[in-house]
Amino acid sequence: MNDNSSTSAQIEADGERLVLAGDWTLEHFYRIQRKLKSLDPSQFTTLCFDNVTRLDTSAAQLLVEWFDPARMHELSSQLPASRRSLLLSVTEAVQTQQQDPPPKADANTLTQAVALLGRHMESLFLQQKYLLAFLGLVLSALARTLWRPKRWRVTATVYHIQQTGLNAVPIVVLLTFMVGAVVAFLGATVLETFGATIYTVNLVAFAFLREFGVMLAAIMLAGRTASAFTAQLGSMKSNEEVDALHTQGLDPIEVLVLPRVIALWVSLPLLAFIGTLSGIFGGAVVSMVALDIPLAQFLRIVERDIAITHFYVGIVKAPVFALVIALIGCAEGFNVSGSAQSVGEHTTSSVVQSIFMVILLDALAALYFMEMGW
Known part of the structure; x- marks a missing residue:
């Protein structure tokens, strides 16, 4: 050369x-x-x-x-x-x-679709397996600290109750009120054909006591709180604050996760109750304005025709939804790898998973209670 x-x-x-x-x-x-x-x-x-x-x-x-x-x-x-x-x-x-040459792309579209489905199913299985393992860690940490009041994180728990519960009241009230009004409008439109608009009251009360009150509150928390939990814990993971807790001999599950789980256990039933009342009130407003049903008559019909069992069926699902939302939000936060992109991806994943699990569990519970005749 x-x-x-x-x-x-x-x-x-x-x-x-x-x-x-x-x-x-x-x-x-x-x-x-x-x-x-x-x-x-x-x-x-x-x-x-x-x-x-x-x-x-x-x-x-x-x-x-x-x-x-x-x-x-x-x-x-x-x-x-x-x-x-x-x-x-x-x-x-x-x-x-x-x-080890890279595998050649398969020209068969069907094979590619089946392979993609298999990868998604494997990912879903591993995800649920991890979530169950994380649930075990949370329950074991709860069992260790339940009988030791000195280890309770009261300040952190109260703070998260305020963030997840008190601060969410306005948006939950507004959302359930509007949904209640929409349900009343739709019910009145359909039932008017049969001359049974009075049963709009039963429709609104039944729907919100059993399903909409708790489900709308849970979906709102899934989008609002699960994402916040993931972003908070993901940022701590990126900044090595979780490793610092390990170094100090502290359990991150006990310090970071338990206060959030307990806060949601307290907040979601209260929000579900408030959301149920707000939704029924939205239906009552529409009934007064559009159907000429006075508020006193609306309340008498609810008291006479709607059993308290329907309220129990709805509110009993709130602690389950709260546990699922808190677990998914915290588990995704601990899965963050360290980059800002990873924080965003896991935050999105936690919201999607939480909403999906809430709707899935609500559907399964509705089928179970219907078969049981409750």
Whole structure:
């Protein structure tokens, strides 16, 4: 290779001996590549590195691939130890890459769809397995601290009750009030055909006592609180604050997770109760304005026709929803890898999982209670 610089990479063919000189680095990669293409590697049986001043992995990989890894392994035995170790490392890496080529994309669309479904099912199974293991850790931590009042995190628990419960009251009241009004409008529109608009009262009360009150409050907390838990714990994980707790001999489950779980256990039943009352009140307002049903008559119909059992059926689901939302939010927070992108991904995942699990559990509970005749 012709170059006026004394440090440029040089290659000379001396019979069966290949003489290398200068800097064999990334800076001269394309020069080396062009020169090697003009030579036949099979004619050389000896390598000379005596005049090589610098050698990096890029030039070494180019030389290994040109010679073939097997031949380079043989030729490198003649070299000094400082050069041989680098060439052998690059040779092993190239051999590994050649032995394990990347899988070719399957042209069969059906096969790809089935494989994608399989990966999603495997991911779902591992996710649920992790969630069950996390539930075990939370319950064991709760059992350890339940009979030791000195270890209770009262301040943190009260703080999270305020954040998840008290601060969520306005949005829950507004949401359930509007949904109650919509349910009343729809019920009145359908029942008017049969001359039974008075049963709009029963529809609104039945729907909110059994389903909508607790489910809307849970969905609101799933979007509002689960995401907050994941972002908070994910940021702590990124800043190594969780590792600092371990270093101090503290259990992160006891310090960070239990106060959040207990706070949701307190907050969600109260929000569900408030949401139920607000939804029924929304239906009552629509009944007064559009159906000429006075508030006193509305309340008498609810008291006469709607059994208290329906309220129990709805409110008993609140602690279960609270546990699921808190577990998913905290578990996703502990899964954050450390980057800002990971925090965002796991926050989104916690919201989606929480809402999905709330709706799924509510559907299963509705089927169970219906079969039981409750």
